[in-house]
Amino acid sequence: MPDDALAISHQDWTQRAEALALPTRHRIAGADADGSGGTFPVVSPRDGRTLALVADAGEKEVDLAVSAARRAFDTGPWPRLSPEDRGRVLLRIAALIEEHRSELALAITLENGKPITESYDIELRALAYTFRWYGQLADKLTDTAPHAEPGALALVTREPSGVVGAVVPWNFPLTLAAWKVAPALAVGCTVVLKPSELTPLSALLLGRLADEAGLPPGALNVVAGDGPTTGRALGSHPDVDVLAFTGSTAVGRRFLHYAADSNLKRVWLELGGKSPNIILPDAPDLATASATAAWGIFFNQGEMCTAPSRLLVHESVAEEVTAAVVERAGTLRVGDPLDPATEMGALAGAARADSVQEHVRRGTESGARLRAGGMRREVLPGGSYFAPTVFDQVTPDMPLAREEIFGPVLSVLAFGSLDEAVALANDTEYGLAAGLWTSDLSTAHTVARRLRAGSVWVNCYERGDMAVPFGGYKQSGNGRDKSVHAVEKYTELKTTWIQL
The missing domain is CATH 3.40.309.10 (Aldehyde Dehydrogenase; Chain A, domain 2)
Known part of the structure; x- marks a missing residue:
């Protein structure tokens, strides 16, 4: 692939866009799935044209996706692979992203409206880099053994939290998804990703590439739908252990309510700004x-x-x-x-x-x-x-x-x-x-x-770059994306005290 979008002409980008095959079905347990709620249109802000009619996820599809992620975590191979093997899969995802850079960038530009130079040169580069960075980090996370009293051994270990619900917005649909999905997968969690209803196409493409890279079925599931139905069902689901959200402060408050009214899942929020x-x-x-x-x-x-x-x-x-x-x-x-x-x-x-x-x-x-x-x-x-x-x-x-x-x-x-x-x-x-x-x-x-x-x-x-954390104070949220600090959101600290 060319290194930058300028190497491809306006006419060529337009022709590629017209020939682009766009996914319209959810990705659950490694396979395409229809929605019981019918379909919804994805409209391009470029020209007002309907790009696709996408399956609309109701509570049934969210439950299927969460159940697939639950099985993949509780009995599947993903959390039980060595960190090195998990890292290899993330690196293969990064390689496939680069191989399909043109299609992913076009999907973002068509559904989001941003210039193709920003989709291709910035967002796709960041997307591949994020999966590669966490793929390389996966086997470098360490546990600790604090000095304990004589006659005892203390171990502090990090364990994956379980099923992660990731809800991401439309402005950087794949970069912000990767900031959540990649560290969660790296530590052994399984994920249900809900993109914005404005930009589900690029996320559905990413879900297919992740399965192609060798993720076990259910390790990453992608469901499309709006916030009041699909987002609420995911935020309220009792089998979701962690919810990571990027979006408005008003919607972030709703996810805190969903957590309080369900299983007190941890909710990590990256919200608005007036910088x-x-x-x-x-x-x-x-x-x-x-x-x-x-x-x-x-x-x-x-x-x-x-x-x-x-x-x-x-x-x-x-x-x-x-x-x-x-x-x-x-x-x-x-x-x-x-x-x-x-x-x-x-x-x-x-x-x-x-x-x-x-x-x-x-x-x-x-x-x-x-x-x-x-x-x-x-x-x-x-x-x-x-x-x-x-x-x-x-x-x-x-x-x-x-x-x-x-x-x-x-x-x-x-x-x-x-x-x-x-x-x-x-x-x-x-x-x-x-x-x-x-x-x-x-x-x-x-x-x-x-x-x-x-x-x-x-x-x-x-x-x-990926080495530094990103997140906010006050009503801009809590927790941090990017860097090694992001894994803190998707892991539990366990203390094991052994009396010798």
């Missing part, structure tokens, strides 16, 4: 800081929980930075997601575009100044496109500064002192991520410690 990006006058390069601020909010159409949607700029450089971001917003190419030259594709659907438009209307009415965008774009008939949007003269009490918009809308707030900047940054119910631009090493360290966020990027944004 601040602080630019101080001594930023190493204001042009780079401005360009990164624009890239951060418009990347993936702004549909990211870590999007730096609050740009906090010192009043002495506020207009310079804002003008640069506005200029970039005006030149950014919004276009057909299948065109490798497109820089920003379609929002995830008509409802998402309506929501963003409503936030813009409320922002204007609240007194903020619209500097760029603020309206839909006509790219393809039936598509859901929106112009890159910038507001300034935003105050901390405005909805623009407080509510997660999940779209390409930037709010600029000016500040006068460092303490004011930190107070503004922390003045949110969220705490997922933050950015800081400064040349002063002491400022970088002290401010990073004061920011209540799970990730703080200094003189960059959205950087990192």
